[in-house]
Amino acid sequence: MDSFMDFYFDEVFINLDRDCLNERYKRRELVQYFNSVITGCAKGQNKSDNATCKNFVNSALKYHNNCKSDNGDVCLMGKYHNLLYIAMKLAFDWSLQDNGVVASLLDELYACERTFERIFLGAIFGTSAPYFLAGWKSDFVDRQENVHALVFFLDHATNANLEFKDEEKTYRFIDVPLESCGKASPVRVVIQMGAAEILMILLRFGARITADHVSSNPIETILDRLQEYNGQYPNELVTCLKLTLRAVPHLNLTVDKSALKHLELPEDYNYQRRIVLEKYGEILKDHLVPSSRCGLQPVELKHLCRCQIRHVLWGNFELPFGIQNLPIPMSLKKYLDLCED
Secondary structure, three states, X not given: OHHHHHHHHHHHHHHOOOOOOOOHHHHHHHHHHHHHHHHHHHHHOOOOHHHHHHHHHHHHHHHHHHHHHHOOOOOOOHHHHHHHHHHHHHHHHOOOOOHXXXXXXXXXXXXXXXXXXXXXXXXXXXXXXXXXXXXXXXOOOOHHHHHHHHHHHHHHHHHOOOEEEEOOEEEEHHHOOEHHHOOEOHHHHHHHHOOHHHHHHHHHOOOOOOOOOOOOOHHHHHHHHHHOOOOOOOHHHHHHHHHHHHHOOOOOOOOOHHHHHHHOXXXXXXXXXXXXXXXXXXXXXXXXXXXXXXXXXXXXXHHHHHHHHHHHXXXXXXXXXXXXXXXXXXXXXXXXXXXXX
16 A cells, blocks of 8 residues: 555656645545545455555655645645545545544644634535635535544544644644634534534533633523524524533623622622623523523532533543443433433
8 A cells, every 4th residue: 555655646646736636526536536445455455444544544644744844844735735635534434543643634734724624614514615614615425424524533633632732722623713714613603503413512522612712602692692582592592502501510601890890899799690680681581591500599519510520521531432431320421421401
């Protein structure tokens, strides 16, 4: 396989037009070609398909890195960068199990793009929508396959303890901002879309629900949107709210204390209670937010324990699969995995 790939890159790939892989159908044709090559080499060399796919991905990474190094450590883009998408699709197609190789692929994608839009956007919006957002089409067949690919790479990124730096900030794979969505986090974009299925996946893997430079806490975004419906709440949006409330200890609303300074309130004043009653009173009346999650009553001890255990597991890159290793009843495992309220 290594000899074949060296010959292919030196004699065939180098003579292809620079923009030959810009179109999705061209990349798919090359993926099909390499699928046949992997199958043939695996049989001819009496190796497993997984080992042969691993060799291909390594060869692609090596070639990309060599070209990048020869260009002053700057990606040449065009076909040289599109080769990474070919490797990404093949790694998924063959369910490549080597964490190190998949991690290297993700590292290289981030080094060139500073985002993982090619994995996330198709799962969130569908495989055609990214063309209107970012000018490219997803390499996956449909949204369902893209969702499976998202889980595949989430699993590998978690097992490899991957973190990515952007200036002074450090992100997990699941939280890397999406450039074409105003640098919003994936979980924020999913919440804005009301995509409960994808939100559940992200939360189970430990996506952070925090305020960022885009706006305030994503849960406030849900609450603000729910208020627009005058009591006729969309089911998907309500589901998103319920899921997010499982993943955080309590609501943490944005409070502008300076606006209330004239009231001369005590230092220990419950601002959260005041804001939630004034701003989201109707939602509370409709029982969409438990009183124990918004400062009106103490938070349930069971829920606080869930959040703390998940935080420890997250810190050790053990979400969500590490939950199954805990010596607790299955009902509690489901509770920890956000499958139950």
